[in-house]
Amino acid sequence: MSSCHKCWHCITKRTRKDATRIVDVKQTKELSSPGAVEVDSPIGLLASTTAAFLGRARRGPLNTPVFIENFSEFRDHFGGCWSGSMLADAVQQFFSHGGTNLYVVRIANNARGARIDLPGPNGPLVLEAAEPSSTEHVRAAVDYDGIEDEKGQYFNLTLQRLAPDSSIVLDQEIYRRLSCQSDNVLFVGSELARSQLAHVCNTVPAHRPDSTGAGYINQTEMGTDGSALSDYDLIGSPELGTGMFSLNKIEEFDLLYIAPSMTSCVPGPAAVLAAEIYCRRRGTMLILDPPETWMSTSDALEGFEEAGYAHPDVLSYFPRAMSSHSATREESIAIGGAIAGLLCKLDRQSGPWEDLDQQGFELSHDLLPALDIPASEAHRLVKGGLNVIVGQRPGHAMVCGSVTLAHGSQSGDQFTSLTTRRLCLSIKNAVDSVTRRTVFKLNTAAVKEHIVADVRKYMDELVNAGALKNDRFSVDCDTNQGEKRINCTRDITISLTFDPACSDETIKLNICQAKSDSEVASQYA
Incomplete structure (x- = not known):
């Protein structure tokens, strides 16, 4: 094997796209010469509306916005539908209702990556999978090929990610002439800090690990998916760039949606308040699902009043939806992802100054309102700042009202209009x-x-x-x-x-x- 000192890794096979569209939100352009006036690009009338979804996923990078353009790309990065989160369902809704541009951020609560122990004369070199998940399968191999080293300091390392329940190699990284010495320019801890597959865990032993020959060392401990997300996981840290603050890596986006961990869950008051403030700062709309426990117009109006949600940059609705294929109305469905998709479609075809309640912007055939809201109650909901899901025939359900939760806010009634x-x-x-x-x-x-x-x-x-x-x-x-x-x-x-x-x-x-x-x-x- 030939050495490649200048490359930190060589990827021989990769099926998942890198999030190449993420840019730093800070801009620091300086003048080319004092007093000069450089002409900016003309202001465009219509740009593609971009949404950002936060939530729990079965796998994928943590606190990293990944740009996707279809559900297949979501499945490649984060896995498919999962009982531990409604994020995949929301992404499916988004694309099936006309959305095209979406950033997805995976957030976890105490999830842990799989562990690999590479044996050596002074104890094992312990690696941990970069993406915490119970389905993540990473293996490693060590060899000394092409290394002439009397002191026995250097080694080559190959990392592979395998598809769940198979031996198909999805990703591979190869590192040449790594060292366990912390003062070495090719220190294994520093080199693997940039790896997309595994990082060094615990203290690095003094000597290199043993060669694994022609085989691989499989993980010695499975990873975990963690627990349901708390408000504090969703909020995250601005200093560390976690939770919703990971969106600082995105220069521009227009809609924010926090996918529930389970069908019956919605973000708590602390997360909603933090999201309101964040959306205000970024010039973004927050789409908020109503709780499953609200079973009437009075429940919805009283619930929002008690929660104190009153902000012009927040859009919510009532009732939730149900599957048109369901014989009962026992389990309702949050449709924030569908509404985000419809808004993207509306902006692309007409403009954000148009209403959603028009032909061509119906919910999909498999979604119906979980409750039939009479006209008198629909008027009360809209006056209270809630959009209403109406229409009892498949393919005819719509989002009506075009209002925000600005009622009672300091912005006044002029911004109660969503348009x-x-x-x-x-x-x-x-x-x-x-x-x-x-x-x-x-x-x-x-x-x-x-x-x-x-x-x-x-x-x-x-x-x-x-x-x-x-x-x-x-x-x-x-x-x-x-x-x-x-x-x-x-x-x-x-x-x-x-x-x-x-x-x-x-x-x-x-x-x-x-x-x-x-x-x-x-x-x-």
């Missing part, structure tokens, strides 16, 4: 993504002129698309003026006033781009 709120978020994100780098530019007058012209052109396109009622909108841009919303060295505030076609009220939207320590932060109101 209005989503239009505002769409405008904010479109303007933000293109103009956020202008805060670095020094030619203030030219920057302001360019921003106003670019945003006005974008608003004209919204008028032509039917998103705005008329062309009586205003666009202003101020630099380092007015109240500082963020502690920064330079800021740009873009103020918009416009009349949405979906509302009788005039909307005022402020977007602040702020520079501090070579980073850009955004706020809007």
Whole structure:
């Protein structure tokens, strides 16, 4: 075997796609020359809506957003449907209802990877599978081929992931001339830290492991799937980038959904509050399932009032759904994944300023509302901020109401309209993504002129698309003026006033781009 010192591993076979579309959310573009004004790309009218799902899965990388475009890719990365989580069901709903772009983040509670003990003269080199799972099957082989080493320091290591219940090799990594000496540039602990298959567990022994000959060492201890997720698992840590904060690795997404661990479970108040705050910061809508225990309109209205959920960036519904093939209504189904898919389809075909309750945006034939809601009660639910699932014939059930949970929030009643709120978020994100780098530019007058012209052109396109009622909108841009919303060295505030076609009220939207320590932060109101 020839050595390959410059490559940290050689993958000989891989069926699962890497999440190549994940980028860092921080942007640090500097000016090429003082005073220069670089022209940003034009603001696009319609971009593909992207959703992000969090939840428990049977296998897959932890706290790592993986971009997928169909259910087959989800199965390759995370396994199929599993009784321990409804994440796979939600992903199936998403794609079957028109969704196309999805990030999936696997979260676990005390899950552990399979263990492999590689025997040696000073004790075993212990490895642990990188992906915790009871179905993860990883094996290892050690050889000394091509190594001329009188001190017996170096060794080659081959890692393989096998398909569950078979000997088919899914992934393989080969490492040349590894060492057990921590001061060596090819220290096994450092090299395997980047492995997608296994990491070093416990203390590394002083001497290299024994050669396994032509065979492999199978795992000596099975991995585990862990327990049901708690609110704290879902929230995670901003410092460690776990839980919902793992989404910081994604530059942009539009919808957030937390898949329940089991059919009867929904995220608790702490996780919902944290998700509300996170969505507010990212300009994203949160889709929230109602609990299975709510069996009437009064249950739903009283439940949301007691929980204190009142936020314009949260969308929920009632009732849950049931399978059209079921003879009873004993087990209801959360359909947050389906609603996310329908919203993506709506945005792609019409725009976020349109309502979902129109032909072509029905729930699939196998989903019916678990309760038949009379018109009078449906009106009460919508007034309370809950969208209503109506329609008792397969293929005709729809999401009606187009409301958010803004009722009773500080944002006021203007954002109780889902179409209005989503239009505002769409405008904010479109303007933000293109103009956020202008805060670095020094030619203030030219920057302001360019921003106003670019945003006005974008608003004209919204008028032509039917998103705005008329062309009586205003666009202003101020630099380092007015109240500082963020502690920064330079800021740009873009103020918009416009009349949405979906509302009788005039909307005022402020977007602040702020520079501090070579980073850009955004706020809007």
